[in-house]
Amino acid sequence: MTERVTAVAAIAPMLCEPDVRTTQISQLLRGHLAEIITRQGMWLRVKSGDAYQGWIHQGYVASVADSGEAVMTGWDDPRALSLGCTVRDATGSTRKLPLGALITEGEARTAGLAMTLEERRRTFPNNGDAITASGQTYFEGTSYEWGGVTPWGADCSGFVQASFALHGVHLPRDAWMQAQAGEPLPNDLSKFESGDLLFFSDDPDSRISHVAMSLGGSRVVHQALGRGGHAVDDLESEEEYSTVLRGRLRCARRVLS
DSSP states (O other): OOOEEEEOSSEEEEESSSSTTSOEEEEEEBTOEEEEEEEETTEEEEEETTSOEEEEEGGGEEEEOOOSSOOOOGGGOSSOEEEEEEEEOTTSOEEEEOTTOBOOTTOEEEEEEEEOHHHHHHHSOSSHHHHHHHHHHHHTTOBBOTTOEETTEEOHHHHHHHHHHHTTOOOOSSHHHHTTSSEEEOSOGGGOOTTOEEEEOOSTTOOOOEEEEEOSTTEEEEEEGGGTEEEEEETTOOSHHHHHHHHHEEEEEEOOO
């Protein structure tokens, strides 16, 4: 029988090694499930609903019963999902929850917004204009954070994954993985549509290291280390950063039908 855990903290960091001093590679949000692959002391190597693996300290999670069904992503959970809210539990304690965290049993929302899966499907259609609008609305002002997936701090692929997931479109976690989704497009800036994904590399071997969402044409929205976080850029601009980014464009994919 597979052991499972759920995050009890608003954000549970997933690290590359079972050591708090190592790099965060992703995050498990409150209420989301993960399977335990192995244990090392108080550290758990887990696989989350998007099949991503990393190490989480057991202090961030609680054990849950194995339902016998595959672990699904928390974005498909029927419970109310935070759009940025505050909840109060049965003891009267309050906590803030980022976009994507789930309101769990015994908690009541006291501020902000949250929606059930049914409400989200009615509110957030899976088209490019709606997805990029959500990305800009919820992540505007977000600082760049390696491994982050919420407006409290996100990296490029975490921003893309969360923006699409809110609209019921599931993408893998890392930029190089996302570059294998959907259908390939020619690198013609004039032909890109809203919601297309553009992939960049600053590595000598051209390994994908960055992803941005097209706003149509040459404009993109992304979580950019070179901008310190959330940014809208025009790849046809002669501004220095845009020129560098344009030179690093390697491929583009259309993930929406």
